Amino acid sequence: MELRHLRYFVAVVEEQSFTKAAERLFIAQPPLSRQIQNLESELGISLFERGSRPLKTTQAGHFFYQHAVKILANAEEVKSMTKRIGMVERTVTMGFVGSLLYGLLSRIVYLYRQQQPHLKIELVEMTTMEQVKALKEGRIDVGFGRLRISDPALKRMLLREERLVLGTHASHPLSAHKEGVYLADVVDEKLFLYPNHTTPSFATQVQGLFAEYNLEPQHVRIVREIQLALGLVAAGEGVCIVPESARSIQLAHLNYIPILDESAVTPIFLTMRNMDESEDIMSLFDCIYQVYDLEAIRYDRNSF
Structure with missing residues (x-):
């Protein structure tokens, strides 16, 4: 059980509704319901009277709520006092490839801002190769990208x-x-691919995927960015391969079709300097865990 589970539970009790609590927490209702069910399973009891409108706690749920509120208040007090004792403005600069903003990165960063209000968080769009250089030069603290780039100075x-x-x-x-x-x-x-600057890139990654299946696209045009590629597709000029999160880009007459090949995936990597295990970076990992938990995305916490 973690503090975030207590926050979820308290929000549901106080709003007397999973829907309203989800809005208050800026998360979707199904993941919230799933987390409450997991909490009940861990405790081995029912915290809410199922079917009650508005939602009511059981006797055990009411007891748990009273103590959860105290625990959260104490935790916030300790957190606040500790920050005041050692308050020095710190900056965390993140490099990212643009397509990741259509997925979960924006939610992770938003949650990070809410949970670390004392930090100045800066986002800089750059290619994966640019992130490698920026990390080694100390211009960014972490990088989010899609390419498998190895460097002995980086993790x-x-x-x-x-x-x-x-x-x-x-x-x-x-x-x-x-x-x-x-x-x-x-x-x-x-076939439209992107981007048309520096290699390797997402375009070369997709071309490598075709090669893995002994295939070679006959009519490839590499354009500047994902929005341009999908705009040309919406104009009837061709087709484009994009990450699934790009479905959020909605244009008239634009459809998205699953690609069924087993290897038709694009990895998402976080890259950091080898010896950097600062508290701020560890807090970022915790936000990633929270968002992945809410989306029921499997991950190996020991690999982070």
Whole structure:
């Protein structure tokens, strides 16, 4: 049991509703319900009277709520006093590749800001290769990217692997394949990839994926960025392979189709300097755990 579980429980009790509590916590309702169920399983009791409207606690739940409020208040007091004793403004600078903002990175950073209000957090968009140089020069503290770049001065951790999808125009024949397509179905299509600056990049990563299946796309055009690639697809100019989180980019006549090949994934890495185990970086990892828990994403905490 962690403090965040107590925060979730207290919010549900005080709002008397999972929906309102989820809004207060800035999370979706299903993950919140799942976390409360996990808490009840750990305690071996029911904390809420199921079916009650508005939501009511059981006798045990009321007892747990009273003590949870005290524990959270004490924790905040200790946290506040400790900060005042050693208050020195610190900055954490994060490098990131632009496509990650369509996924969970924005939620992780927002949560990090809420939980570490004393920190000045700066975000700098840069390629993975630029992140490597910036880390070694001390210009950023962590980097989020998609490429497997090895350097003896840096530590790279795989956060998760994200499925790839195919962006198509609604009128394109492949759009009829709602269940998904294979890379072999795409080799003869006019294919847009991105970005067109520096290599290796996401574009070379996708081309390498085709090569893994002994395939070679015949009509590849590499453009500046993901928005341009999907805009051209929405105009009926061709198709584009993007991470699944790019589904949040909604354009008229733009469809997203799953890619069914087993290896059709793109990794998400966090990179940091080898010996950097500061409290601020460890707090960032904790925010990543929290968001992944709420989204029921599997991860190996020992690998972080």
